Amino acid sequence: xxxxxxxxxxxxxxxxxxxxxxxxxxxxxxxxxxxxxxxxxxxxxxxxxxxxxxxxxxxxxxxxxxxxxxxxxxxxxxxxxxxxxxxxxxxxxxxxxxxxxxxxxxxxxxxxxxxxxxxxxxxxxxxxxxxxxxxxxxxxxxxxxxxxxxxxxxxxxxxxxxxxxxxxxxxxxxxxxxxxxxxxxxxxxxxxxxxxxxxx
Amino acid sequence: xxxxxxxxxxxxxxxxxxxxxxxxxxxxxxxxxxxxxxxxxxxxxxxxxxxxxxxxxxxxxxxxxxxxxxxxxxxxxxxxxxxxxxxxxxxxxxxxxxxxxxxxxxxxxxxxxxxxxxxxxxxxxxxxxxxxxxxxxxxxxxxxxxxxxxxxxxxxxxxxxxxxxxxxxxxxxxxxxxxxxxxxxxxxxxxxxxxxxxxx
DNA sequence: TATTATAGTGAACGAAAGGTCACTTGTCAA
DNA sequence: TTGACAAGTGACCTTTCGTTCACTATAATA
Numbered sequence: 001x002x003x004x005x006x007x008x009x010x011x012x013x014x015x016x017x018x019x020x021x022x023x024x025x026x027x028x029x030x031x032x033x034x035x036x037x038x039x040x041x042x043x044x045x046x047x048x049x050x051x052x053x054x055x056x057x058x059x060x061x062x063x064x065x066x067x068x069x070x071x072x073x074x075x076x077x078x079x080x081x082x083x084x085x086x087x088x089x090x091x092x093x094x095x096x097x098x099x100x101x102x103x104x105x106x107x108x109x110x111x112x113x114x115x116x117x118x119x120x121x122x123x124x125x126x127x128x129x130x131x132x133x134x135x136x137x138x139x140x141x142x143x144x145x146x147x148x149x150x151x152x153x154x155x156x157x158x159x160x161x162x163x164x165x166x167x168x169x170x171x172x173x174x175x176x177x178x179x180x181x182x183x184x185x186x187x188x189x190x191x192x193x194x195x196x197x198x199x200x
Numbered sequence: 201x202x203x204x205x206x207x208x209x210x211x212x213x214x215x216x217x218x219x220x221x222x223x224x225x226x227x228x229x230x231x232x233x234x235x236x237x238x239x240x241x242x243x244x245x246x247x248x249x250x251x252x253x254x255x256x257x258x259x260x261x262x263x264x265x266x267x268x269x270x271x272x273x274x275x276x277x278x279x280x281x282x283x284x285x286x287x288x289x290x291x292x293x294x295x296x297x298x299x300x301x302x303x304x305x306x307x308x309x310x311x312x313x314x315x316x317x318x319x320x321x322x323x324x325x326x327x328x329x330x331x332x333x334x335x336x337x338x339x340x341x342x343x344x345x346x347x348x349x350x351x352x353x354x355x356x357x358x359x360x361x362x363x364x365x366x367x368x369x370x371x372x373x374x375x376x377x378x379x380x381x382x383x384x385x386x387x388x389x390x391x392x393x394x395x396x397x398x399x400x
Numbered sequence: 401t402a403t404t405a406t407a408g409t410g411a412a413c414g415a416a417a418g419g420t421c422a423c424t425t426g427t428c429a430a
Numbered sequence: 431t432t433g434a435c436a437a438g439t440g441a442c443c444t445t446t447c448g449t450t451c452a453c454t455a456t457a458a459t460a
Binding site: 018019020021022023024105108109110111112113118121122125126127149150153156157160161163164165167168170171172182185186189190193194 | 218219220221222223224305308309310311312313318321322325326327349350353356357360361363364365367368370371372382385386389390393394
């Protein structure tokens with residue numbers, strides 16, 4: 001039950017930090033939300049900053065195992081419609097998974113204060129997405145599904161608008177459904193523009 | 201000299217809030233950076249939150265007069281190369297103007313805590329950009345410069361990647377030149393893909 | 401010149417922050 | 431049964447925070 005509490009502290013910290021920021025969160029509130037008093041926290045972490053460090057470690061590790069290794073990459077779609085479907089699946093997940101939403105918010109808030117948060121934010125919001133889709137578009141070009149062009153440029157052109165819409169959804173969770181429709185509309189627009197003539 | 205100090209407080213607040221956030225900034229530091237002691241601040245603002253409110257008022261007013269009115273919109277480019285040049289001019293400005301950079305950072309940090317910051321962030325990062333470029337692309341379609349399509353979709357496809365690159369530049373100011381090159385490369389890619397055949 | 405308003409100062413205050421510590425409780429191994 | 435240890439508690443500490451206030455200096459006004 002000890003480790004459980006440590007994990008619960010990290011979960012609550014993610015929630016509060018992603019709402020009010022690290023500096024705007026205090027340990028009294030955080031522990032009270034778990035039914036504890038503040039001094040109990042120090043049985044599990046040395047300091048408030050130790051929570052932050054552990055949280056960031058966790059986020060970095062999760063990102064690495066989820067998006068960093070090649071085997072976890074999504075399979076290359078075998079059709080343009082497959083690209084749309086794969087995209088919608090990923091966006092649906094990333095928009096509705098609470099932990100990932102909170103992670104994005106937290107990174108947005110703390111990226112200018114903490115060096116590691118800055119680096120992870122860069123991956124989450126831009127470079128990781130393009131690195132993920134560059135080989136996908138390269139493969140789709142090889143298979144004649146997409147007009148031949150610089151795959152990295154296509155990855156930027158494809159992922160950045162979707163990323164922007166996801167951010168919009170983080171800001172206004174009530175618009176989730178409408179944003180999802182806009183993502184799908186954009187994805188279909190993209191395959192219309194970049195898809196090779198006659199590709200399924 | 202009184203109003204001058206009030207203005208200097210707002211400038212310093214923008215700088216500190218955009219680095220450490222509202223909650224992470226204290227009045228001692230803020231006033232000390234101006235050569236004052238903390239109690240002097242209260243001659244100009246009722247409270248710390250009053251600084252925040254005034255700063256947000258200022259940012260909202262600036263955005264409104266800069267991007268809100270129709271007469272301040274950039275002229276419709278008369279060529280594809282003109283679109284690239286106009287874009288580079290705007291991006292060069294928005295990336296190097298310190299106040300605007302700090303405004304973006306501040307909105308990124310505080311967007312989940314303050315309702316007005318959230319709304320302004322939505323405009324800055326997505327809706328304002330698409331609203332700005334939608335009529336531009338519509339006009340360029342009318343003039344036969346760009347393939348006819350949904351202008352709002354094109355505005356999203358064009359502005360979102362550029363916005364993402366600008367954010368990257370906010371995170372890593374040292375990469376400004378490289379990011380500018382990527383913006384130009386993307387802009388040229390865009391006009392290649394969407395430009396009407398034979399348009400200058 | 402006398403008066404008044406303004407900007408700035410330094411001391412002080414209460415609240416809230418992060419953190420420490422002696423102590424209690426419960427669990428499990430020896 | 432006993433000893434050891436991990437988890438949780440409440441009292442307390444120090445520091446820092448935002449804020450107030452009596453006071454001074456200065457400059458404009460009457």
